[in-house]
Amino acid sequence: MNDDLAIEVKELRKSFGSLQAVRGISFQAAKGEILSLLGPNGAGKSTTISMLAGLIAPDGGQASIMGHSITSQPHQARACVGVVPQDIALYPDLSARENLSFWGKMYGLRGAMLKSRVEEVLQVIGLTERQHDRVGAFSGGMKRRVNIGAALLHTPAVIIMDEPTVGIDPQSRRYILDNVKELMRQGMTVLYTTHYMEEAAELSDHIAIMDQGQIIAYGTHDELIRLVGEQTRLDLGLSVEAEGILPAWQEVEGVFQATASDGIATVLVDDSNRVLPRLFESAGKAGVRINSVDIHEPNLESVFLHLTGKALRDD
Amino acid sequence: MRILDIAIKDLQQILRDRRAFLFIVAMPLVFTFFMGFAYRSMSQAPDPRLPIGLVDQDAGGELSQALGEGLAQAESFRLEAISAEQAENAVRSGKLAAALVVPPGFTRSVLAGTESQLELVVDPFSNRGQSVMEMVRPLVMHLYSSVEIAEMSLRAVESHIPFSSEVARQQELLAAFDTSWRAWDTSSEQGIAVEQVTSPPQAAHAEPFAGNPYNQASPGILVMFTLFGLITSATLLVQERRARTLQRMLTTALHTWEIMAGHLLAMFTLVLLQGLLLVVFGQLALGVNYLRQPLGVLLVMVSLAAWASALGLLIGTVAKGDEQVIVIAMISMFLLSALGGTWFPLEGAGRAFAAVGRLTPTAWAMTGFQNLLVRGLSFESTLLPFAIQLAYALGIFALAAWQFRRQAN
Ligand SMILES: Nc1ncnc2c1ncn2[C@@H]1O[C@H](COP(=O)(O)OP(=O)(O)O)[C@@H](O)[C@H]1O
Ligand SMILES: [Mg+2]
Numbered sequence: 231m232n233d234d235l236a237i238e239v240k241e242l243r244k245s246f247g248s249l250q251a252v253r254g255i256s257f258q259a260a261k262g263e264i265l266s267l268l269g270p271n272g273a274g275k276s277t278t279i280s281m282l283a284g285l286i287a288p289d290g291g292q293a294s295i296m297g298h299s300i301t302s303q304p305h306q307a308r309a310c311v312g313v314v315p316q317d318i319a320l321y322p323d324l325s326a327r328e329n330l331s332f333w334g335k336m337y338g339l340r341g342a343m344l345k346s347r348v349e350e351v352l353q354v355i356g357l358t359e360r361q362h363d364r365v366g367a368f369s370g371g372m373k374r375r376v377n378i379g380a381a382l383l384h385t386p387a388v389i390i391m392d393e394p395t396v397g398i399d400p401q402s403r404r405y406i407l408d409n410v411k412e413l414m415r416q417g418m419t420v421l422y423t424t425h426y427m428e429e430a431a432e433l434s435d436h437i438a439i440m441d442q443g444q445i446i447a448y449g450t451h452d453e454l455i456r457l458v459g460e461q462t463r464l465d466l467g468l469s470v471e472a473e474g475i476l477p478a479w480q481e482v483e484g485v486f487q488a489t490a491s492d493g494i495a496t497v498l499v500d501d502s503n504r505v506l507p508r509l510f511e512s513a514g515k516a517g518v519r520i521n522s523v524d525i526h527e528p529n530l531e532s533v534f535l536h537l538t539g540k541a542l543r544d545d
Numbered sequence: 546m547r548i549l550d551i552a553i554k555d556l557q558q559i560l561r562d563r564r565a566f567l568f569i570v571a572m573p574l575v576f577t578f579f580m581g582f583a584y585r586s587m588s589q590a591p592d593p594r595l596p597i598g599l600v601d602q603d604a605g606g607e608l609s610q611a612l613g614e615g616l617a618q619a620e621s622f623r624l625e626a627i628s629a630e631q632a633e634n635a636v637r638s639g640k641l642a643a644a645l646v647v648p649p650g651f652t653r654s655v656l657a658g659t660e661s662q663l664e665l666v667v668d669p670f671s672n673r674g675q676s677v678m679e680m681v682r683p684l685v686m687h688l689y690s691s692v693e694i695a696e697m698s699l700r701a702v703e704s705h706i707p708f709s710s711e712v713a714r715q716q717e718l719l720a721a722f723d724t725s726w727r728a729w730d731t732s733s734e735q736g737i738a739v740e741q742v743t744s745p746p747q748a749a750h751a752e753p754f755a756g757n758p759y760n761q762a763s764p765g766i767l768v769m770f771t772l773f774g775l776i777t778s779a780t781l782l783v784q785e786r787r788a789r790t791l792q793r794m795l796t797t798a799l800h801t802w803e804i805m806a807g808h809l810l811a812m813f814t815l816v817l818l819q820g821l822l823l824v825v826f827g828q829l830a831l832g833v834n835y836l837r838q839p840l841g842v843l844l845v846m847v848s849l850a851a852w853a854s855a856l857g858l859l860i861g862t863v864a865k866g867d868e869q870v871i872v873i874a875m876i877s878m879f880l881l882s883a884l885g886g887t888w889f890p891l892e893g894a895g896r897a898f899a900a901v902g903r904l905t906p907t908a909w910a911m912t913g914f915q916n917l918l919v920r921g922l923s924f925e926s927t928l929l930p931f932a933i934q935l936a937y938a939l940g941i942f943a944l945a946a947w948q949f950r951r952q953a954n
Contacts, residue, residue, distance in 0.1 A: 283796040305798050313796040319789035323558055335550040336797045380793075 233297070236261045236388050236419035237282070242291035244277050251277040253443035254291060259421055259436070261387075264414050266430040267423040268530060269440030270542055275423040276316055278440075279392050282421070283313045296387050312337075312381030316392035318373045319380075322366030326357050326376050329365055330383060337384035347383050354412070355379040356405060371402025378406060382413070389413060390421045395429065407433060427530035427542055439534060446537050455528045458536045461486060464497040464506070467522030475518045482508045502527065547799060551807025552814065555781055559815060565777040569819050573770035574826060580762035580888075581831060594620070595677055598627040598635055598644035598666075606652030607719055608688060611726055612663075615684045616645070622680070632666045643667040643677040655692055656718060688726070695721035763827035764914035765887035768907050770823070771816050771849060772878035775857040778812040779870045782861025791953075801953045805858065805946060812854035820846045838917045841927040845913035848934035852906050855938050859945035862952065881907040890915065906937040 237259040244252040252274045259265040267275045280286045282293055284304045293300045298307035320329050330351055334344045352358045355375040360368070365376055378394055391410070395403045410433055414420055424430055430437050431451050439447040439454070447454055468475070468490070479488040479497060484505040486498040499505040502525050513520055534542040559565045599616060603609040617624045627635060632644035646664040648654075654661035663685060668674040698721050699714070708714040785791045785808075794804055824842060827833035835842045856877065864870040882888060884898075885907025891899040902908045913930030916922040 285792055285795055305800075308796060309798040311796070313793070315789055315793055315796075317789045319793040321554070321558065321788070321790060323561055324554075328557070332550065332554050333793075333797075336547060336794060336799060338547075338798065340546075 234260050235294075235297075236263075237265070237293070237295055237421060239278075239282070239293045240291055242278065242281060242293055243289045244274075244281060244286065245289055250443050252281070252288075255440070255443070255445045256291075257438045257445060257448060259388075259419055261419055262414065262417050263435040264410065264420040264422060264433050266434040266437045267421065267440050268425065268427060268430040268437055268534075268542075269423075270425050273425075273440040274443040275440055276392055277443075279313070279390055279421070279423060282390060283311065284308050309338075310387045312384065312386035312389045314378050314381045314389065314391040314394050316396070318377045320365050320373065320376055323364060325362050326365055326368070326372075327352065327361040329376060330379055333380040334383040337386075339384055344383075347385070351379040351382050354382065354409060369399070369402075371398040371405075374398050374402060375405065375409075378409065385416075386418070388419045388421065392423050393425070394422075395424070395426065425542065427534070431530055437530070439530070439537065441534075441538055447533065451530070454530060454533050458528050458532050460500055460528065461498045462500070462502045462528065463526040464495075464499060464502060464509075465522075465524035465526070466495045466497060466509070466520050468493055468495055468518060468520060472513075472516075472518040475513060475516050478512050478516065479509060482512060484508070548803050548807045548810060551794075551804060552810035555778065555808060555811030556814065558781060559777055559811070562777065568777055569770075569774045569815070570822065572773070573766050573819070573823055576770065577759070577763055577766040577823065577826070577831070580766055581759045583762075594623040595642040595673060595680075596625060596640065597622045597677060597681075598625050598632055598641045600627055600629045600632050600644055600646040602629065602649040603647045603651035606647075606650075607722070608652040608655055608692070609647040611691075611723075612645070612647065612684070612688055615687070616681075619680065619684070621676075636666050636668065642671075642673040643681070645681065655689075656715065656722075658696075691722050691725040694725040695719075698725075757832055759827060759831035759833045760918040761890060761915075763823065763831055763833045764911060764918065765882075767820055767823040767827075768849065768885070768910045768914075769878060769882040769887045771820060771853045772856070772874065772881060772907075774816065774819050775812070775853065775860060775877075776871055776874045778808075778815055778854075779857045779861035779864065779874060780867050781811075782808060782858070783864055783867055783870055786952075787866075795953060801950055802946075804953075805949050808861070809854050809858050809942070812857040813850050816850040816853045816857075817846060820850065833918060835918070838924050838927075841913070841917050841924040844924075844927045844931040845910060845917075845934075848913075848931045848938065849906075849910045851938035852934050852941055855942035855945055859941055859948065862945055862948045881905050884908070886911045890919075906934050909933045909937075 235258050237257075239258070240256050241254045242252055242256070243250075243254050255274075255278065257265070267278065269275055277286070281288045282295065282300060284300055284307065288301070295307045296310040298310065300307045321332070324332065327348060330348045331344065334347055339347055349358075352361050355378065357372060357375060357379075360372065365373060368376070374394060378391065381389060381391075394410075395406055398406075407429060410420055410422065420433075422429075422433060434451065436448065436450055437454060438445045447457065473490045473493075473495070476488045476490055476495065479485055479495070482505065484500045486500070488495060488497045490496065497505075497509065506523070506525075510520065531542055534540075559569075597616060599613055601609050601613060613624070616622050625641065627641075627644060629646065632641075632646060635641040636644055644666040646666060648661055648664070651661050651663070665678065665681060667677055669678065695718055699718050702717075703714075708717065791804070795801070824835045824846070828835045860870055860873050860877070864873055884902040885891075885905040886894070886899075886902055887907055891902045891908060891911070894902065909930040913927045913934075916926035916930070917924075920926070
């Protein structure tokens with residue numbers, strides 16, 4: 231067993247009746263990294279997490295958290311983890327503070343330690359001012375924040391978050407994503423599931439793309455992008471008579487291809503940051519005006535499309 | 546420690562629920578009053594003895610006096626002296642079941658051997674009338690036979706030593722009658738026993754519920770509402786599942802048994818507190834003397850709380866939603882309350898009913914209370930009800946634990 235691994239999953243399997251929800255997946259998360267499980271609804275992300283959290287028993291395979299097997303040492307394994315469930319799991323008739331305090335106790339905190347951790351977490355999730363209000367009266371975003379906070383109280387080595395940003399306002403989402411990055415800075419390992427590729431892209435050190443119970447791709451963001459080729463597409467708005475610039479652009483370093491139609495030049499480049507200034511320079515020399523720029527960097531959406539032939543999101 | 550935390554959290558939730566206050570405190574208090582009133586009117590039920598009038602036109606006569614005493618002593622009759630004119634009307638209107646008319650000079654005529662008829666004013670076709678005829682007849686026969694026996698014994702004496710005067714003979718005859726009448730009186734106990742069977746149950750003088758109807762109502766409502774109160778705490782378990790907080794608990798290092806024990810402790814505490822409240826109320830406001838045997842009352846309540854909370858755990862685990870909790874809890878409450886004698890003592894119920902009732906844990910809780918409150922028994926009388934209720938608690942808990950574990954996995 232590797233001491234640097236926070237999470238190690240090998241050939242984990244789970245079926246519900248005839249439905250194979252998880253079909254022998256393997257992945258690892260090093261200590262202190264953020265690993266995202268990215269996949270559409272029904273991919274098997276929650277099932278995987280339920281197995282890691284000890285809520286359901288795997289049909290086969292192994293997994294360990296901080297070196298503790300989830301099957302033979304479930305209690306030690308659970309003690310290292312804070313699980314943020316996909317559904318909000320709080321007591322609506324208790325206040326935010328009472329909820330946090332209760333869950334802190336469930337994680338074994340007491341007395342002064344409990345009190346100071348509750349204060350800290352309230353600070354982190356930005357609800358110090360609303361701490362005495364009933365959770366039931368909170369907005370969706372605020373509930374989500376308490377839902378996350380409850381898993382942080384005992385400063386676990388590993389945090390598992392199951393789609394923590396589903397159905398909330400952009401502001402709360404921003405808050406949560408910033409929290410996650412902060413946790414990683416504090417040295418926690420985060421396993422993060424989502425079907426939003428922007429979140430996976432922004433947060434993750436590594437991403438495992440999951441579909442139909444399998445991991446179909448694994449790597450850093452850049453490694454995954456490379457799977458579809460690294461070309462960035464630039465759409466540049468020009469006046470129609472300026473299309474004569476295209477042959478010159480073909481010669482610019484880093485440009486693979488330049489075409490135009492209806493006043494839009496489509497240029498495929500290797501790195502927009504390096505190439506765009508050269509295109510502007512060349513246009514300037516030729517007296518051509520560029521009146522709009524659209525950069526289409528390859529994203530995980532295109533990776534998923536490339537790998538499965540379908541869109542990641544249906545919304 | 547975490548068990549305690551879970552229990553405290555549960556209680557916190559319950560105490561914040563206004564509906565819980567209604568279920569656990571307000572309703573049982575109101576019902577105790579209500580049931581107490583119902584029993585009070587029951588114990589003030591009309592005198593079961595048959596009202597019978599005596600028209601004594603032979604005032605001072607020894608025989609009519611004996612007859613009056615005989616009627617007054619019969620436990621089936623309530624005797625009322627009336628005038629001859631009232632007799633017919635009182636019987637016709639049903640105010641009296643019958644009236645016995647003793648004609649003028651009755652004693653003298655009978656002793657002189659001349660005919661003199663007693664008259665019974667009665668409706669021979671009514672049930673009451675028939676009962677009276679049946680019960681008065683032996684008394685009258687007894688009277689005449691006593692006179693006859695006295696006459697016969699006097700004649701035997703007379704044949705050896707004649708009386709000095711007629712007055713002396715009369716005196717001796719009366720003395721002989723008295724002896725014979727009283728001798729019969731003591732030996733005719735069986736006759737009275739027969740009367741008792743045909744008459745409504747006696748109980749006219751024995752006070753039901755040891756003199757205070759709340760001796761039944763207060764513990765009865767206590768036991769019944771213990772089950773009613775389970776709705777609140779069992780609903781909590783369902784909500785715990787639905788809000789996924791149960792699943793979240795399972796992701797912490799908690800053991801399943803700790804979660805169960807926490808909820809059980811909360812329910813146990815709640816039932817016990819509710820019971821104590823009703824006991825204090827019964828003691829202070831209703832004059833039910835729970836404090837005569839505080840330890841015995843505690844034993845009964847603790848064992849009641851044990852099986853009731855286990856039942857709450859089972860209901861909360863088995864029920865799929867809030868509505869199911871209410872339905873299951875209400876059915877359990879009505880069945881166990883009615884069968885277990887919380888509404889009326891099982892002693893007064895039919896034999897089969899009582900036998901089935903004995904199988905419920907509620908019956909044992911009631912037995913425990915009644916032993917102390919109604920029968921005035923000592924603390925030891927609660928040991929058996931205590932033990933049996935604990936056995937129920939263990940059984941129900943085993944069932945609940947099995948279900949709970951099955952669901953947690
Ligand atoms: N308890 C369950 N019983 C039956 N099927 C389930 C259960 N949980 C999940 N599934 C099915 O397993 C598949 C994977 O579900 P899930 O792990 O929740 O996916 P995700 O979290 O990626 O959206 C889905 O088809 C889902 O319907
Ligand atoms: Mg999911």
